Amino acid sequence: MKVFALLTVIITGVMLVYGAEDFPKWGDPNQPGSVHVAPRYTQGTYIEAGTPNIVTSVVADYRGYDTMGETTVIFTAGMACILMLRKKKRGEGESNV
Amino acid sequence: MFEYIVSKYNYWVYIFLMMLGLYGMIGKKNLVKKLIGMNIFQVAIILFYISIGSKVGASIPILTAEDLHGSANPLHYMNPLPHVLMLTAIVVGIATTGVALGIIIMVYNRYKTLAEDEILEIRKKSGV
Amino acid sequence: MTYEHFAVLIVIVPLMSAFAVAxxxxxxxxxxxxxTLAALFVSFICSLGILNTVISKGTIxxxxxxxxxPWGIEYVVDYLNGFMLVMLSFIALVVAIYSKRSIEQEIPEKIVPYYSIFLLLVAGLIGITVTGDLFNVFVFLEIASLAAYALIAVGEDGAPMAAFNYVIMGTVGACFYYLGIGYVYIVTGSLNMADLSQLLPNLYHNKAVLVGFALFTVGIAVKMGLFPLHVWLPDSYTYAPSVTSAVIAPMFTKVMAYLMVRIFFTLFKPYFSIDLIPITQILTWVAAGGIIAGSILAIAQTDLKRxxxxxSIANIGYIVLGIGLANRMGLTGSLLHILNHAFMKGTLFLVAGGIMYKMGMRDITQFRGLHKKMPFTMGTFTIAALSMIGIPPTGxxxxxxxxxLGAIDARQWAFIVVLLISSLLNAVYFFRIIENAYLEPPVTAYATDGGTHEEIKRDELPLSMLIPTLILxxxxxxxxxxxxxxIAFIIRFAVPASF
Known part of the structure; x- marks a missing residue:
């Protein structure tokens, strides 16, 4: 098992390092990730969404639907714990954990 | 060569952390240790995304007063999108950890141990 | 109200009903x-409306x-996910109708959270299917996965351990998937599938894109239980409550197969997935291995659900084989098999749940004389089994x-042999059950009072369980x-035009 784990880790690691070769430099202001979609958020945040905090406007407005999904994930986790751990109440005194 | 390594050191760090986590998830026998591996794994990916979002010489993604009306230069502010994605991913990570811990409690209630090989032995004995 | 709102309602109605149920x-x-039934029924009506709109007015x-x-999130529905939506919402509805008696028997004290999570699972799976945004897929994938972990964990003895293994494997899969998004994002800067399919062709030789593609493939393969990565699947399906198996087995892996088609042939252009890197060839061989191994392992089991x-693992092999053949016939077969397998596996797991409900066991060797006891249930089992083996006129x-036909088009004769062998193996393991149930003399007669032959009473499932099984x-x-x-009205248009 240990050998297998080590092998998997090494293969994955080599693959990731290979892919990182064509990454833009770290912190490059003109990397593709920063010039295609993101500038609209920076420039439009106050005019279109009404807040100077760019992250807020993206979280709650431009990509607000993702945030609804995120809250649903939390709800799912909560319901999952209730489903898995809640026990039937047997008489008084026994707490339900 | 040295220049190349330094220019991407964030990415090397994230790969190292991630492999650490992956090894923990596959190689460890204790369920909680597996879970810790999973957390390291997820945090490594968060580090990767945050690294994508950074720009040298830029400030936090909150507009200053004079930039409010569309004159903001994107070069002066960090890329907000990866931060947003990671807010979601952090929450997802927490939720997964929570559910996994719930399952671990169930496992413990049933077998009174958290070591994988002991659980396998118990299951073999009871014939399930 | 215009028709495009159906695309949202189909997700929102089950999602909000999950809160309401709780x-x-x-x-x-x-x-x-x-x-739950009402929500899923509305969802089903919406899916019909969507498919109708797609056929009459084009992509929504x-x-x-x-x-x-590229800035906001977009829902896109075309022929490919249109038919998936109808299938998903229909099977969810049928299984929900079935679920009442089974859940009341297996986990009576947990009905409320069970239905809430059931709806979340359906909403998550439908959400993955309708969206046109890569990251939104991840969010809904996590909703569906968390729901699936919990639904499996409440099963019988081995279930928590099976669920834990599923959590670990599933998280690796999901993390690989969103790491793949990161690798694509860092060189393109977009998350929208349509936008990315425009941007990516210039970057097809970029190493980050190649690795991103590999990460997508591995991540999805883990989630759908493709052969060497299937270790979480058998235990989870076996120990989960009957209703859970009946909803996860037909739906979850099919949605992942859909996602694979989407990423291979919409996000990336077909010529990238086929010509530039040999990923489709590798996948066909992996799938062929999965078909054979899954079929052989299935023969070795005595537990019906296992x-x-x-x-299922063998059938996921079929679907991936069709994707990997990457020609018109192969992909048509693959999409058709997604549809067929969802119905067949749904039926089989519903029957397994029914036998569990009446007899409390799943051991194949004890099925003797079952056709007298439950004639309709065993009849539906036989139909589904014939379909699994591949006997016309079943799907x-x-x-x-x-x-x-796809394998012939691709001139891959080996796969024809694989398909034929696996059909034979299917016949072996299904006829074993049918033989036990129909031809062997019943054992109960000896067990009850020492040798006297006693007529077995008919003891059929309650109607709320029998009718859904018959419908499927x-x-x-x-x-x-x-x-x-x-094929002529829907699947023909779902296959990429360049094939």
Whole structure:
């Protein structure tokens, strides 16, 4: 098992390092990730969404639907714990954990 | 060569952390240790995304007063999108950890141990 | 109200009903079941509306909050996910109708959270299917996965351990998937599938894109239980409550197969996935291995649900084989098999749940004389089994037929042999059960009072469980009879035009 784990880790690691070769430099202001979609958020945040905090406007407005999904994930986790751990109440005194 | 390594050191760090986590998830026998591996794994990916979002010489993604009306230069502010994605991913990570811990409690209630090989032995004995 | 709102309602209705079920359930437990049914019924109607709109007016685009695509999130429905939506919402509805008695027997004290999570699972799976945004897929994937972990964990003895293994493997899969998004994002800067499919062709030789593609493939393969990465699947399907197996087995892996098609042929152009890197060739061989291994392992099982789980692994092999052949016939067969297998596996797991409900066991060797006891249930089992083996006029025959045609088109004779061998193996393990149930003399007569032959009383399932099973079995046959129409009106347009 240990050998297998080590092998998997090494293969994955080599693959990731290979892919990182064509990454833009770290912190490059003109990397593709920063010039295609993101500038609209920076420039439009106050005019279109009404807040100077760019992250807020993206979280709650431009990509607000993702945030609804995120809250649903939390709800799912909560319901999952209730489903898995809640026990039937047997008489008084026994707490339900 | 040295220049190349330094220019991407964030990415090397994230790969190292991630492999650490992956090894923990596959190689460890204790369920909680597996879970810790999973957390390291997820945090490594968060580090990767945050690294994508950074720009040298830029400030936090909150507009200053004079930039409010569309004159903001994107070069002066960090890329907000990866931060947003990671807010979601952090929450997802927490939720997964929570559910996994719930399952671990169930496992413990049933077998009174958290070591994988002991659980396998118990299951073999009871014939399930 | 315009038709494009259906695309949102199909997700939102089950999602909001999940909250409503959780709230209402604390006061009135009986309300959970009708509310779940109502939500899934609305969802099913919406899916029909969507498919109708797609056929009459073309692809539906829905922009959330009015933000245009690369900036905001977009729902896109075309032929490919249109038919998936109808299938998913229909099977969810049928299984929900079935669920009442089974859950009341297996986990009576947990009905309220069970239905809430059931709805979340359905909403998550449908959400993955309708969206046109890569990261939104991840969010809904996590909703569906968390729901699936919990639904499996409440099963019988081995379930928590199976669920834990599933959590670990599933998280690796999901993390690989969103790491793949990161690798694509860092060189393109976009998350929208349509936008990315425009941007990516210039970057097809970029190493980050190649690795991103590999990460997508591995991540999805883990989630759908493709052969060498299937270790979580058999235990989970075996120990989960009957209803859980019946909803996860037909739906979850199919949605992942859909996602694979989407990423291979929409996000990336077909020529990238086929010509530039040999990923489709590798996948066909992996899938062929999965088909053989799954079928052989299925023969070795005596537990009905475990056998069905291994047969699922073989069938995921069929679907991936069709994707990997990457020609018109192969992909048609693959999409048709997604549809057929969902119905067949749904039927089989419903029957397994029914036998569990009446007899409390799943051991194949004890099925003797079952056809006298439950004639309709065993009848539906036989129909689904014939379809799994691939005997016309059931649906399973036609999807295998198209897969064989695809293999001929690709000049890959080895796969025809694989398909034929696996059909034989399927016949072996299904006829073993049918033989046990129909031909062997019943054992109960000896067990009860020392040798006297006692007529077995008919003890059929309650109607609320029997009717859904019959509906799905009828679906298996109808899919076979109308397969030409389904292909001519829907699947033909779902296959990428360049094939």
């Amino acid at each position: 709230l209402l359930g604390w006061f009135k437990r009986w309300a959970c079941y009708p509310l 685009h829905y922009h959330f909050g009015g933000w245009e695509p 056998m069905l789980a291994y047969s 399973g025959f036609f999807s295998k037929f198209y897969l064989v 079995a009828a679906g298996v046959v109808l899919l076979g009879i109308f397969n030409e129409r389904i």
